[in-house]
Amino acid sequence: MNAFSRQTKSWMALGGVVAVAAFALFGTLPTLGADAGSAAHSVQEAAHASASHGAADHGHAAVSVFSLKQIAHSYLTAYMFCLSLCVGSLFLTLAHHLFDAGWSASIRRVTETVASLLFPWMLILALPIIGFAWTGNLHAWFKINPADDHALDVKKVLFNPMAFTFLVPVLITLLGLLARQIRAWSIAQDKDGAAHWTSKSRKLSAAGIFLFAFGVTLLCFLLMKSLQHQFFSTMYGVYYFAGSVWTTLITLYLLTMWLSQPGRPLEKVYFKRQQQDLAVLFFAFTVFYAYIHFSQYFLIWNAALPEETFWYVRREVGSWKWVGMLILFGHFFVPFLLLLNQDIKRNMAVMIPVGAWAWLMQYVDMTYNVMPVLHPEGLHLTLWDPIFWIGMSVLLGRLFWSEYRKNPPYPLKDPRLQEAIVHHEVPAPGASAAH
Amino acid sequence: MNSNRSKPHGLLAEFHTAADIFEAAMRCRDAGFTQWDVYTPFPIHGMDEAMGLRKSPVGWFTFCGGFTGFFTGMTMIWYMNKFDYPLVVGGKPLFTPLYAFPVSYEMTILLSAFGTLFGMFFLNQLPKFYNPLFKNERFKKSTDDRFFLCIEATDPKFGMDATRTFLTEKCHAAVVELVED
Numbered sequence: 001m002n003a004f005s006r007q008t009k010s011w012m013a014l015g016g017v018v019a020v021a022a023f024a025l026f027g028t029l030p031t032l033g034a035d036a037g038s039a040a041h042s043v044q045e046a047a048h049a050s051a052s053h054g055a056a057d058h059g060h061a062a063v064s065v066f067s068l069k070q071i072a073h074s075y076l077t078a079y080m081f082c083l084s085l086c087v088g089s090l091f092l093t094l095a096h097h098l099f100d101a102g103w104s105a106s107i108r109r110v111t112e113t114v115a116s117l118l119f120p121w122m123l124i125l126a127l128p129i130i131g132f133a134w135t136g137n138l139h140a141w142f143k144i145n146p147a148d149d150h151a152l153d154v155k156k157v158l159f160n161p162m163a164f165t166f167l168v169p170v171l172i173t174l175l176g177l178l179a180r181q182i183r184a185w186s187i188a189q190d191k192d193g194a195a196h197w198t199s200k201s202r203k204l205s206a207a208g209i210f211l212f213a214f215g216v217t218l219l220c221f222l223l224m225k226s227l228q229h230q231f232f233s234t235m236y237g238v239y240y241f242a243g244s245v246w247t248t249l250i251t252l253y254l255l256t257m258w259l260s261q262p263g264r265p266l267e268k269v270y271f272k273r274q275q276q277d278l279a280v281l282f283f284a285f286t287v288f289y290a291y292i293h294f295s296q297y298f299l300i301w302n303a304a305l306p307e308e309t310f311w312y313v314r315r316e317v318g319s320w321k322w323v324g325m326l327i328l329f330g331h332f333f334v335p336f337l338l339l340l341n342q343d344i345k346r347n348m349a350v351m352i353p354v355g356a357w358a359w360l361m362q363y364v365d366m367t368y369n370v371m372p373v374l375h376p377e378g379l380h381l382t383l384w385d386p387i388f389w390i391g392m393s394v395l396l397g398r399l400f401w402s403e404y405r406k407n408p409p410y411p412l413k414d415p416r417l418q419e420a421i422v423h424h425e426v427p428a429p430g431a432s433a434a435h
Numbered sequence: 436m437n438s439n440r441s442k443p444h445g446l447l448a449e450f451h452t453a454a455d456i457f458e459a460a461m462r463c464r465d466a467g468f469t470q471w472d473v474y475t476p477f478p479i480h481g482m483d484e485a486m487g488l489r490k491s492p493v494g495w496f497t498f499c500g501g502f503t504g505f506f507t508g509m510t511m512i513w514y515m516n517k518f519d520y521p522l523v524v525g526g527k528p529l530f531t532p533l534y535a536f537p538v539s540y541e542m543t544i545l546l547s548a549f550g551t552l553f554g555m556f557f558l559n560q561l562p563k564f565y566n567p568l569f570k571n572e573r574f575k576k577s578t579d580d581r582f583f584l585c586i587e588a589t590d591p592k593f594g595m596d597a598t599r600t601f602l603t604e605k606c607h608a609a610v611v612e613l614v615e616d
Contacts, residue, residue: 294536301533304526340498342490 063374065382072132073374078388079125080224080366081247082396084240086122087216088248089114090179091241094212097182097198097205102419103277106269106410107256112183113404114248119176121399125392126172129223130165139164140373141229151230151307159229164222171215178208186411193413216241224366227373231311235296242292243331246285247362253278254355257348265409269421272346279345282358286339290332315368318378323368331361363389442615444567445471445587446598447574448608453479456582459606460485463586466601470590474574474583493554500550501543508539567613584608 063070089111096104096111132138142161146153157163182201189197217237225236233239253275260270300308315324335354344350371379411417450456453475460473464487473482509532516522517530527534556562568574568585577583584606586598595612602610 298533298536302525302527340494342494 063380065384068132068135068137069374070382071384072129072137073370074382074384074388075132076129076138076223077363077366077370077385078392079129080220080240080370081363081389082125082392083122083219083223084244084362084366085248085251085396086115086118086179087175087212087219087241088244088246089252090118090175090212091245092248092252093179093182094205094209097202098209100202100416102416103274105414105416105420106266107252107274107278108186108414109183109407109410110252110255110259110404111248112179112186113407114400115179116176116183116403117396117399118179119173121396123169123172123176126168130168133164134161139226139229141226155229158218158221159226167218168222171219174211175215178204178211182208186414187407189414190408190412193415195415198415213237216244224369227370228311228314230307232308233296233300233311235292235299239289239292239296242285242289243362243365246282246289247358249278249282249285250351250355250358253282254352257351259409269410269417271421274420276342276345279339279351283336283339283345286332286335290336293327293331314372314376317372317376320368320372320378323364323379327361327365327368330357331365443588443595444613444615445585445590445593446595446602446610447568447571447613448584448586448602448606448610449573449576450582450584450606450608451580453582455607456584457482457485459584459602459608462601462605463584466592468586468590468592470593471584471586474568474577474585476578476580476582491558493551493558496550496554496557497547498550500554501547503550504542504544504546505539507546508542509535511542512538567615570616571611571613573611585613 092104092111093108093115095101096108129138133142136143139159141149141152141159142164144152146156146160152159158167182204185197185201185204217240220237220240224240225231225233256266256270256278257275258264260266297312300312314320335358338344338350338354367379367385374380448459450459456473456475457479460482463471464485473486475482512535513530516524521529523529532539573581574583584602586593586602588595592598599610599612602608
């Protein structure tokens with residue numbers, strides 16, 4: 001664990017190859033689902049007739065790779081993926097303060113910095129989405145008159161272009177400022193070590209968790225759920241939140257593991273115990289995500305109301321059905337069964353591929369939410385998807401790194417830091433004899 | 436019973452701080468004792484490693500319980516709703532893992548919990564109604580402010596004088612002898 005061994009490196013390489021192979025496999029899937037296109041059409045119309053009363057739902061015609069619609073949807077998918085890492089980090093920062101936690105003090109600077117990317121970077125990256133929406137390339141309801149669409153009429157308070165244009169930037173800014181304020185106090189504490197910075201952060205977190213809950217729910221309603229504005233689901237916000245924190249935890253796990261290698265900044269403040277705790281939290285969120293997503297599916301399935309079922313009916317057409325299965329098994333069963341064993345949680349040969357796999361699964365999950373609107377006939381990947389996904393991740397990764405390096409790598413004088421770095425490493429047999 | 440009166444049960448060492456007993460536990464581990472245990476008023480971080488304990492096998496009981504529970508739930512609903520007494524409810528299929536899932540999930544949790552609890556009982560040989568430790572008046576302080584370490588006479592490395600010397604000299608503890616009764 002102390003350094004990347006030769007074996008670990010080869011596992012990392014293998015993880016990369018698997019990821020690429022998975023992408024190649026997805027590329028072939030549309031051909032499997034192509035002949036289901038006509039079925040898709042009829043299912044869609046059935047859903048239409050019952051749910052939207054003739055809303056102009058786009059995506060019927062085949063979409064050109066270079067169309068703005070394709071670009072807009074690929075961009076939104078990548079954006080939702082990156083947003084999930086930022087809000088997940090914000091949640092972990094808020095949770096640290098709310099629980100007055102000790103163990104996570106030494107890795108808090110990482111989550112603070114990732115969360116601070118919300119403002120201004122995620123705000124800037126959100127602007128094209130607003131542009132795409134206004135030009136009619138993203139959310140269909142931008143171009144629908146509520147008077148013609150009952151499903152939109154009842155939701156027009158929220159789903160109207162002005163509210164969208166106002167709320168999306170304001171919510172991202174508020175969440176970003178919340179993250180920046182907590183980080184600013186944490187950095188101020190690095191200088192004087194005064195405890196009042198911690199209590200200030202705790203108080204702000206108590207209010208901030210409400211802003212977080214409402215903000216994240218509204219953001220994913222506006223950006224992603226309203227792509228099919230006829231849909232109802234009270235669990236959607238929690239669903240996005242659960243997947244976000246899940247992805248963030250494994251990212252944080254791998255990042256802090258890397259940062260605590262010999263010679264790197266967290267070497268003296270990050271130990272096996274914290275690593276184990278992060279993996280346990282990741283495991284917990286694996287279950288929580290499955291619980292939430294299954295509950296959403298099951299309640300809709302059980303009630304069988306056309307206003308809700310159409311969302312999943314569309315996602316059982318063509319290869320989307322297999323994407324759903326991939327989420328069921330890949331997002332839940334595989335990591336769940338793998339991580340049941342407590343020793344696995346510190347085994348890098350398993351955890352590094354699990355991390356790569358979790359990133360892929362979160363992206364597949366975002367695709368599952370966004371893309372069936374544009375490609376009802378089945379999964380259809382274009383070059384835009386990896387370009388935006390990798391491009392945006394790399395861009396934000398670089399921004400994170402330059403921000404992270406500007407300040408001390410962990411809260412130097414946090415009153416709780418002592419609890420984090422008191423670790424209970426017990427001397428191995430024979431060591432006590434010297435005493 | 437009288438024949439037991441002089442039969443030694445083991446040696447009980449008393450400590451005043453968690454650090455002392457922690458140190459002593461490491462010495463016992465390194466000395467190669469196997470039949471011994473520590474009794475403390477509260478859990479001490481790292482004591483498992485200090486005692487050289489292996490990972491608890493209770494998890495396997497939990498897993499088997501959960502596994503059994505999940506498939507019991509599925510099979511039960513399949514048997515009742517599809518096989519024994521087919522009944523259409525709300526226009527749903529006679530059997531699908533979907534609606535059987537909540538029940539199977541609860542069964543998973545229930546039998547996992549049973550597996551954990553009874554597995555722990557089984558591994559610890561519980562319930563056990565008597566232990567010679569209970570006869571020792573000072574031992575009652577193990578629920579208050581004292582820390583105890585007991586090496587049992589059944590330990591292959593146990594020798595009444597040698598072990599007593601080990602505990603008093605190396606571990607600096609007050610030692611009393613326990614007898615079976």
